[in-house]
């Protein structure tokens with residue numbers, strides 16, 4: 001705190017409530033220049049940016065403070081501080097870095113705050129009700145079967161998960177949430193995913209160079225191909241919305257000509273899509289077309305990319321832990337019929353070990369390894385720190401999940417950690433793959449249901465064998481968890 005005299009003209013310091021030196025509560029690693037930590041990421045590649053936070057966590061072992069040009073950053077790697085922040089009523093606004101997502105997602109549910117966020121959350125929460133999720137089960141099942149059809153006739157095949165899984169999750173989110181089958185739009189879906197990667201590339205370029213934090217310089221020097229990538233992803237979501245509007249109109253038209261006296265709710269008889277809620281809300285004047293677009297972009301991105309990562313690492317872990325894969329398989333055999341006819345939500349709920357397996361996967365490989373908040377007013381935390389207005393908070397989920405304070409041999413893959421008797425004495429906020437508190441993930445049940453379904457359908461037919469060396473995995477920074485190389489597994493058909 002005493003260093004960086006020049007920076008102090010531009011950046012408000014974090015104080016302590018009772019005058020305790022701040023560094024006793026949270027250490028402050030020295031920055032590379034007189035501008036504090038502003039340029040610490042400068043020149044680092046994607047792996048270097050990711051490793052920076054891991055190195056800090058290892059070196060300091062506790063939550064810490066960094067100073068950059070314009071803002072103090074409180075970096076959280078412990079469960080107590082995570083709880084304080086996630087449950088703080090004044091800390092629901094997302095951090096500055098989320099502004100870099102605005103050209104892509106505008107201010108939908110993930111990135112908005114205040115009254116707008118409250119209204120949208122209220123509007124969308126009922127669409128994740130278990131009755132609706134139950135209806136989606138048939139789609140998850142069919143999409144999982146379709147996923148496996150591509151390996152028909154093959155007894156052994158090595159697959160690149162990063163190539164095949166995202167197509168499955170994008171198809172699933174479009175059919176469930178948007179009510180539109182991607183079958184005839186497969187190529188457009190592929191282009192959506194490619195251009196999404198381009199958008200992410202620009203996001204990282206901005207993140208690692210403070211000169212690009214403002215819009216002007218970024219647009220002048222670093223936004224190559226950004227506008228065209230945005231056009232593609234927005235074009236795709238607009239087409240989905242237009243298609244669903246047409247389908248809904250057709251359903252309404254048909255039902256008014258065929259309705260009988262006991263037909264008391266034509267839409268409820270059809271499969272309901274989350275997008276329908278938004279379209280009906282538009283009729284009631286609660287949202288406009290651009291609002292629908294930002295929510296569709298948000299749900300599509302959140303719903304496909306995060307579950308892809310969960311499944312990619314879930315299958316990788318199956319391949320690396322054959323004994324635990326066998327436990328999952330035995331459990332599946334016990335509860336799910338071979339023809340999958342009883343693969344419904346109530347049966348899925350019985351697959352406890354598979355659930356622990358996926359939870360452990362998300363502990364070691366959280367799809368969202370980092371989350372950010374901003375103090376929009378001076379805010380006191382329970383540990384005695386006073387964050388000035390504008391301070392940024394970074395919650396390092398990746399480091400909390402590997403913090404030896406809560407996890408014995410944290411690097412080891414052990415689904416048994418999630419047995420009820422092992423969970424009860426652990427800090428609740430030591431495990432936050434879906435965040436927690438008001439801004440928690442609205443799609444967590446959906447995600448688990450989808451991931452478990454594909455696992456069941458796949459494990460029934462195939463054994464998953466190792467095809468990579470896990471020691472060679474190099475993590476990259478991204479909007480979500482990335483690796484330098486794509487992950488592969490070998491599938492061998494069960495006899």
Ligand code: HEM
Nearest residue numbers: 110302303306307310367368371433434435441442443447
């Ligand atoms: C394994 C899968 C998933 C993981 C690990 C995950 C994780 C998260 C996390 C950590 C957040 C908080 C982000 C932040 O504060 O920056 C979040 C928010 C959100 N997630 Fe998920 N998510 C998953 C799947 C889904 C799915 C399937 C959907 C939708 C169908 C979804 C929709 C959302 C939305 C809309 C938000 C913003 C909620 C709000 O702020 O009110 N997520 N998710």
